[in-house]
Amino acid sequence: MTGEEIALICGISASAATLGWCAARLTLEKDAPASSAVKANASSKEMVTADTKGGVGIATTSPAGGDRSFAAVICFPSLALLRKATGDMATDHAISNFAQSIDGQFEDLRIQRIGKETIQCILTADTQDDAIAKMQAVVSVLGEDTYTNAKQGFEKPRAGLSEIEHFPAAQSAFDLALDSIEQDKDRLVNFAGGFGSSSGRKSSRELANDLREALKTDEVSLSYQPKLDVRNQTFRAAEALFRWDGGSARSHTIGDVILCAEKHGVIQDLTMWTLKRAVSDQLQLIDAGVELKTFVNLSGAVISDSEFTLKAVEIIKGASGRIGIEITETSVIEHASNALSNLELYEAAGAEIAIDDYGTGLSSLRYLKRIPAQELKIDREFIKDLTRSHRDPMIVRSTIDLAHALGLSVTAEGVDDPTKLALLKVMGCDQLQGFYIAKPMSLEALIAFLNDQNALISSLDSGPSLMLKRADVIGL
The missing domain is CATH 3.20.20.450 (EAL domain)
Structure with a gap:
């Protein structure tokens, strides 16, 4: 199976798959420069909209602040198809290489855990909107052009976000981020709502x-x-x-x-x-x-x-x-x-x-x-x-x-x-x-x-x- 076919199933753009598919690339280059397109997407606020066309879902608002931490979960709905087509080892390798690719391109994102079906990350941003914009930039690296053939039955990878400042329990934040993915399947990035000030939980x-x-x-x-x-x-x-x-x-x-x-x-x-x-x-x-x-x-x-x-x-x-x-x-x-x-x-x-x-x-x-x-x-x-x-x-x-x-x-x-x-x-x-x-x-x-x-x-x-x-x- 070619790198482009792997990319189609997994949701990784052909360029990302080619970049990461070589087994010899075992190390992270943290200082690898992001492409101009990625940088533009990461800073763009035009992507953050309230409708499904914008690809982003927002459930709550947060008070303005400095550098804040967010739990992010990227889910690959079509992993079962990929495993069937290429085998478990090739699938795990593709996910690992994709994780390396986004970790190298986005300096505000840190990979926490690579699971069998998801990637958990910690994302830092100044505001909630900034976090959503950055996460949508990450998801955009997957390459929407790989989904032009709807007959293939492959679903787009999606992401969920949850602010750790609002959910001091980190694992709970990851769980909520994962759950939020199902809020609206038409949106690439969904945001989980917070407890709010009435919860009694400390920041x-x-x-x-x-x-x-x-x-x-x-x-x-x-x-x-x-x-x-x-x-x-x-x-x-x-x-x-x-x-x-x-x-x-x-x-x-x-x-x-x-x-x-x-x-x-x-x-x-x-x-x-x-x-x-x-x-x-x-x-x-x-x-x-x-x-x-x-x-x-x-x-x-x-x-x-x-x-x-x-x-x-x-x-x-x-x-x-x-x-x-x-x-x-x-x-x-x-x-x-x-x-x-x-x-x-x-x-x-x-x-x-x-x-x-x-x-x-x-x-x-x-x-x-x-x-x-x-x-x-x-x-x-x-x-x-x-x-x-x-x-x-x-x-x-x-x-x-x-x-x-x-x-x-x-x-x-x-x-x-x-x-x-x-x-x-x-x-x-x-x-x-x-x-x-x-x-x-x-x-x-x-x-x-x-x-x-x-x-x-x-x-x-x-x-x-x-x-x-x-x-x-x-x-x-």
């Missing part, structure tokens, strides 16, 4: 201010989720997870809080608090006779921050136990030069580096080769259907083989049943993490859990009974 800026105070007053905490070392049948590492359960956080997920912290410049304070608390908690682990490596998550904003890195490195050097850091591929790609230099400082300080959520971003072999990592974590997206899908096992197995060839250990996230555990063992996965292994728990529960790990390990092949034994140990 993300107010949430960020509350978070600053919570960090100062120590109203936050850490939970730990252990990782099972498959070969040695021991728990030698755990991931430190930030928790904020009181006040403004009660109506938001922790993912929403992190996104809010990144947007309003609180992420450095949050990460520094997490790192210091993890180092402090290690002293209690040592006193309890537990040796455990603790991993702390770093976002792109702190990885590229040289001043933060110098402070963090000194804390890691002074730790009594072992500290590791978890990063994502996209966090390095966005600020490659600074990020890679700073990661070398973390490595020199003795911190083990793990690449988190592998496979959900715009995976680049170039950066995978350059990042001084020792561990690769396969995202739960590829684990959840491991026993029901024909494709996911192949993806997971090939990823494990690739990582081992590069000298990396592999951790599978989202292991939630014994069948997945057994299959991942056979595939050669080095570490397992998920609710079937252990839920996130407080420091006190972690110590109790690890002190009884021998009894737990011996039960790993005993099925559901392990869940009950684990619950007894950690007091659930």
Whole structure:
């Protein structure tokens, strides 16, 4: 099948398909200039109209403000036809390359996740109308000239938008953006309505201010989720997870809080608090006779921050136990030069580096080769259907083989049943993490859990009974 035929089914213009179809184009060029047509479309306000002819749907208005964040979802209604015509691998490749194309052309757009049927993005704009105009420019890259033959039965890709400022819960914003696509199928871009001022929910800026105070007053905490070392049948590492359960956080997920912290410049304070608390908690682990490596998550904003890195490195050097850091591929790609230099400082300080959520971003072999990592974590997206899908096992197995060839250990996230555990063992996965292994728990529960790990390990092949034994140990 030719690139033009692929473009017709997927909704990608022939030029975009040709640009992205080559398998060798594995990396993002963030500075790639947008075409003059794209730039004109991105800035044009004439596209924003109230009728269906304009291709844009507006449900609500928002107060004027500065740089605002919007959740955007691009949906490809004809993916089933494309998969039938070209196969799953070719389809996923086409979607990934389209994502790379728009990510390179639109500087205000950041790819968050590439799913099997959608692309989730974060879009920044000054106003709601500006966001709609920019999103319609993105959709226009798909090329309406590829739909001239109505007999083909292919639907145009469409997009939905939802303002994160109005929906501080980021995942809720993405869900609403996706739902909004069905509001009017004649419109290429639909906008989800907000809660409004009467909802009682705070804006993300107010949430960020509350978070600053919570960090100062120590109203936050850490939970730990252990990782099972498959070969040695021991728990030698755990991931430190930030928790904020009181006040403004009660109506938001922790993912929403992190996104809010990144947007309003609180992420450095949050990460520094997490790192210091993890180092402090290690002293209690040592006193309890537990040796455990603790991993702390770093976002792109702190990885590229040289001043933060110098402070963090000194804390890691002074730790009594072992500290590791978890990063994502996209966090390095966005600020490659600074990020890679700073990661070398973390490595020199003795911190083990793990690449988190592998496979959900715009995976680049170039950066995978350059990042001084020792561990690769396969995202739960590829684990959840491991026993029901024909494709996911192949993806997971090939990823494990690739990582081992590069000298990396592999951790599978989202292991939630014994069948997945057994299959991942056979595939050669080095570490397992998920609710079937252990839920996130407080420091006190972690110590109790690890002190009884021998009894737990011996039960790993005993099925559901392990869940009950684990619950007894950690007091659930």
